[in-house]
Amino acid sequence: MFEGLKNKLGLGKKKTPAPETEVPAPAAHTIAKPEPEEKKAPGFLNKIKTLVVEHEFVLSEKDIEESLFELQMVLLESDVAYPVAEAITEHMKKELVGTHRKLRESADDVVTDALRHAIEKVLGEGFDLVSYIKNHEKPVKILFTGVNGTGKTTSVAKIAHYLQSQGLSVVVGAGDTFRAGAIEQIRVHCERLGIKLIAHQEGADPSAVLYDTVEYAKAHKTDVVLADSAGRFHNRVNLMNQLEKIKRVMKPDLVFYVDEAVAGNDAVIRAEEFEKTVSTDGVILTKVDMDPKGGAAISIAYTIGKPLVFLGVGQGYDDMKPFTPSLIIDEIFGDD
Numbered sequence: 001m002f003e004g005l006k007n008k009l010g011l012g013k014k015k016t017p018a019p020e021t022e023v024p025a026p027a028a029h030t031i032a033k034p035e036p037e038e039k040k041a042p043g044f045l046n047k048i049k050t051l052v053v054e055h056e057f058v059l060s061e062k063d064i065e066e067s068l069f070e071l072q073m074v075l076l077e078s079d080v081a082y083p084v085a086e087a088i089t090e091h092m093k094k095e096l097v098g099t100h101r102k103l104r105e106s107a108d109d110v111v112t113d114a115l116r117h118a119i120e121k122v123l124g125e126g127f128d129l130v131s132y133i134k135n136h137e138k139p140v141k142i143l144f145t146g147v148n149g150t151g152k153t154t155s156v157a158k159i160a161h162y163l164q165s166q167g168l169s170v171v172v173g174a175g176d177t178f179r180a181g182a183i184e185q186i187r188v189h190c191e192r193l194g195i196k197l198i199a200h201q202e203g204a205d206p207s208a209v210l211y212d213t214v215e216y217a218k219a220h221k222t223d224v225v226l227a228d229s230a231g232r233f234h235n236r237v238n239l240m241n242q243l244e245k246i247k248r249v250m251k252p253d254l255v256f257y258v259d260e261a262v263a264g265n266d267a268v269i270r271a272e273e274f275e276k277t278v279s280t281d282g283v284i285l286t287k288v289d290m291d292p293k294g295g296a297a298i299s300i301a302y303t304i305g306k307p308l309v310f311l312g313v314g315q316g317y318d319d320m321k322p323f324t325p326s327l328i329i330d331e332i333f334g335d336d
């Protein structure tokens with residue numbers, strides 16, 4: 001995950017040695033002796049590190065302006081949305097400028113920590129779904145929506161499996177009655193996982209299927225209803241009207257928007273458009289395992305102002321991770 005971004009930021013296996021305070025600050029390109037097995041921090045991060053040393057940890061905004069601009073370019077190349085790249089560099093500026101730090105504190109750590117804190121800020125805290133369910137009137141009804149083929153059906157199955165593993169009872173509603181094979185696909189998942197499925201035939205009204213699913217949950221005192229739905233774009237009027245009807249009928253407690261990390265900035269733009277049309281409560285980002293850039297994962301929650309709830313990190317049923325900032329931070333800043 002995120003190898004492209006890690007490489008561009010020069011993070012990973014081995015840290016570039018920090019410049020020593022007593023040594024006169026060398027030019028950026030001469031800081032690290034070329035050692036092929038080590039990842040070299042790119043020029044702009046090294047420039048900031050050198051400045052940290054030169055200025056004995058009292059930097060001015062002007063000192064780091066150019067380096068932060070270069071960092072912003074790298075983030076944009078990695079599909080980080082523009083306002084998010086701006087927010088990251090702003091946070092870094094706030095942390096680095098004018099602050100007195102202990103002499104001999106590693107410049108490497110000071111700069112890397114500032115970047116880590118800045119990314120943590122834009123990632124947000126996430127959303128603890130299990131606590132929400134435990135503290136909410138049952139059944140908790142969750143509707144999954146988003147564009148086609150991003151992994152909704154698979155995510156519903158994985159989340160059903162996760163919630164069961166947390167001791168919660170689950171029923172799934174096969175609300176994607178539109179895509180050929182979708183009902184069969186969710187049926188196979190539910191059979192494998194031992195999860196109750198409510199389904200009608202292909203082409204049926206999804207509102208009716210999901211109404212029945214909620215009724216089943218009420219009658220059987222089931223904790224959670226997970227409602228699959230057909231993929232749709234925010235500008236498809238008929239499908240969006242259908243979604244409105246589903247919401248009126250099943251009255252979801254939570255609406256989760258599902259998109260795929262591999263779509264990069266497109267996923268962020270789509271999420272924003274979707275959010276304007278249907279107010280959602282959180283985001284499930286799938287295929288994070290296949291995304292070397294990391295831009296969507298870093299940008300999506302900050303852009304739409306809704307928390308990341310889960311990250312899909314593979315094809316297995318256990319490959320759905322409740323989001324915490326450390327899931328992404330450890331990938332970007334941890335050792336390989």
Ligand SMILES: Nc1nc2c(ncn2[C@@H]2O[C@H](COP(=O)(O)OP(=O)(O)OP(=O)(O)O)[C@@H](O)[C@H]2O)c(=O)[nH]1
Pocket residue numbers: 147148149150151152153154155176179182229230231232286287288289290311312313314315319
């Ligand atoms: N590598 C990887 N593949 C995933 C992940 N999530 C889903 N997929 C795959 O993505 C493909 C599409 O998933 P579906 O669940 O069918 O997508 P959908 O959104 O329900 O599709 P529509 O009903 O057409 O909207 C499947 O092959 C899944 O196995 C993930 O986190 N990682």
